[in-house]
Amino acid sequence: MQIAVLLYDRFTTLDAVGPYELLARLPGAETVFVAKEAGPVRNDQGSLALVADRPLTEVTGPDIVLVPGGPGSRQAMRDETVLDWLRTADATSTWTTSVCTGSLVLAGAGLLTGRRATTHWLSLEDLEAFGAEPTGERVVFDGKYVTAAGVSSGIDMALHLLGRIGGDTVARRLQLLVEYDPRPPYDAGSPEKAPAEAVAYWRGHQDRAPAARG
Amino acid sequence: MQIAVLLYDRFTTLDAVGPYELLARLPGAETVFVAKEAGPVRNDQGSLALVADRPLTEVTGPDIVLVPGGPGSRQAMRDETVLDWLRTADATSTWTTSVCTGSLVLAGAGLLTGRRATTHWLSLEDLEAFGAEPTGERVVFDGKYVTAAGVSSGIDMALHLLGRIGGDTVARRLQLLVEYDPRPPYDAGSPEKAPAEAVAYWRGHQDRAPAARG
Numbered sequence: 001m002q003i004a005v006l007l008y009d010r011f012t013t014l015d016a017v018g019p020y021e022l023l024a025r026l027p028g029a030e031t032v033f034v035a036k037e038a039g040p041v042r043n044d045q046g047s048l049a050l051v052a053d054r055p056l057t058e059v060t061g062p063d064i065v066l067v068p069g070g071p072g073s074r075q076a077m078r079d080e081t082v083l084d085w086l087r088t089a090d091a092t093s094t095w096t097t098s099v100c101t102g103s104l105v106l107a108g109a110g111l112l113t114g115r116r117a118t119t120h121w122l123s124l125e126d127l128e129a130f131g132a133e134p135t136g137e138r139v140v141f142d143g144k145y146v147t148a149a150g151v152s153s154g155i156d157m158a159l160h161l162l163g164r165i166g167g168d169t170v171a172r173r174l175q176l177l178v179e180y181d182p183r184p185p186y187d188a189g190s191p192e193k194a195p196a197e198a199v200a201y202w203r204g205h206q207d208r209a210p211a212a213r214g
Numbered sequence: 215m216q217i218a219v220l221l222y223d224r225f226t227t228l229d230a231v232g233p234y235e236l237l238a239r240l241p242g243a244e245t246v247f248v249a250k251e252a253g254p255v256r257n258d259q260g261s262l263a264l265v266a267d268r269p270l271t272e273v274t275g276p277d278i279v280l281v282p283g284g285p286g287s288r289q290a291m292r293d294e295t296v297l298d299w300l301r302t303a304d305a306t307s308t309w310t311t312s313v314c315t316g317s318l319v320l321a322g323a324g325l326l327t328g329r330r331a332t333t334h335w336l337s338l339e340d341l342e343a344f345g346a347e348p349t350g351e352r353v354v355f356d357g358k359y360v361t362a363a364g365v366s367s368g369i370d371m372a373l374h375l376l377g378r379i380g381g382d383t384v385a386r387r388l389q390l391l392v393e394y395d396p397r398p399p400y401d402a403g404s405p406e407k408a409p410a411e412a413v414a415y416w417r418g419h420q421d422r423a424p425a426a427r428g
Contacts, residue, residue, distance in 0.1 A: 014235035014392065017262075021228040021365065024259050031261040040254070040265050045238050047245040048231075051254050051263040100393075121393065138397050150393030151235065155366065160399050172402035173412045177423060178228065179314075179335065179364030181403025182396035183352050185374050188386035189395025198387045209391060 001165075003031040004062035004089065006105075007041040007052045008082065010072030012210040014151050015099040016050070019066060019158035022174050026166050034059045036081055044070045044210060056085040064161075065089045069100025069120060069151070070210050077108030077130075086111065095161065097146040099154035100210055106145070107132050115142040120150035121191050122202060122209055151210055152189075155180060215379075217245040218276035218303065220319075221255040221266045222296065224286030226424040228365050229313040230264070233280060233372035236388050240380050248273045250295055258284045258424060270299040278375075279303045283314025283334060283365070284424050291322030291344075300325065309375065311360040313368035314424055320359070321346050329356040334364035335405050336416060336423055365424055366403075369394060 003023055005016050016033075024031040035041050035052035042049045065086065076082050086109040090096045098106050103119040106112050107130035117132040117140055118124070124134040138149045139157045148157035159180070162171035188194035202209055217237055219230050230247075238245040249255050249266035256263045279300065290296050300323040304310045312320050317333040320326050321344035331346040331354055332338070338348040352363045353371045362371035373394070376385035402408035416423055 012235070013231050017227050017231040020262065021226070024261055031259070033262055045245070047238055047267070048234065048247055049265040049267075051265065053261075053263075138393075138395065150391070152369065152392045152394040152396070156397050156399070163399060168400070169409075169411065172400050172408055173415050175398060175400050175402040176405065176408040176412045177364070177416060178366045179352075179403055180366040180396075180398055181352065181401075181407065182366070182394075182398070183370050184389060184394055184396070185370070185377060186382070186386050186389050188389045189393055191390065193395065194386055194390040195383075197383065198390045201387050202391060 001029050002062045003029055003064040004059050005033045005066045007033055007035040007050055008072050008076040009042060010044045010070050011068045012070035012100060012151055013043045013048055015068030015102060015154055018152060019099060019154040021178060022158035022162060025174050026162065032059055060088055061092050062089055063093060064095045065093050065097060067098040067102035067105050069102040073101040073104050077105045083109040095144050095146055099148045100150050103127055103147040104130060112145060115145055116140050117147040118149050120210060122206055215243050216276045217243055217278040218273050219247045219280045221247055221249040221264055222286050222290040223256060224258045224284050225282045226284035226314060226365055227257045227262055229282030229284065229316060229368055232366060233313060233368040235392060236372035236376060239388050240376065246273055274302055275306050276303055277307060278309045279307050279311060281312040281316035281319050283316040287315040287318050291319045297323040309358050309360060313362045314364050317341055317361040318344060326359060329359055330354050331356065331361040332363050334424060336420055
């Protein structure tokens, strides 16, 4: 089973690494980070680059496709090389997945038209504008298309996928391995739970968010 | 405020990226990934490299030091170049932190002797052997030394640190930004909660764990 993680300039790191850390540990999985060109790809914050080991042209039939979000998704979703690769990979994939605004890239490739999907809470309206049917859920399955909400939600998505692919025993083992027993000291992880101040802050500073349109 | 994230061969990716994703978004923070030599550093799974932008010699006075864990921690904790750097950085740091078996590297540098600390659940005895006083808590503060349990716990550690450094308002904003509203579909994230099968599995396969002694 091959897992391909797509990188593009200004992706959000945890979107990719959260689910990668779990999915890549599935027994029998081979994971490869891909980009238009092999080599370092710089993230949204500018302070970290991840290495894409192979170019898109060399990885055309992955079983699982994972698309992270980030401000760069706005360019990626209009990049015909990326979109053509996604359509090709999706034609034979078992699961086509995204985290955060990665779903906008899938939508840009036409893969989410009429499907239930999600994205970062700041981008739900954009997802609808590109033809999907956004929901407020943290992880959304619609057939083989699996989309997660903002950034850290990819970890929950990965656990759901581990259960579907490897079964509950494998999923629980890997949850234990990465000690995913979350205990956030605040309860502000969604727009429904966060103080109004925090919601308003990001609506006023979307340029600084992974969901940025820039 | 400068944050230095240490990379070494066979580190566990989420250990570094989980807290990075939050801490690096602190207003005024500058984050730099460092290693003995600048360039790509390969992770524990072998399928991903992160780029260290600067060598240790160029980053000697960070305000926050973050040391991830991973099987490679067993080499790093005996690498005098790494340990000398840690002692130097710690001499002027505001916070010296680790995730998972990163605490073994701090202990190797003599920084946790007699201090309350934690690590991956599979390595608590090793941490004690190296002079620290391990606890079963997910995030442990002992003065400026902050250690987190396995892999994903670094995200919780970062939220605690955000609160101490930037205040509750900033911490809640960033929790909302990354939508950290965890909803794991299983409740197997600690040895107390996981099925006995899962605990036994990893005790029998420590070579495959981030806490591996190899």
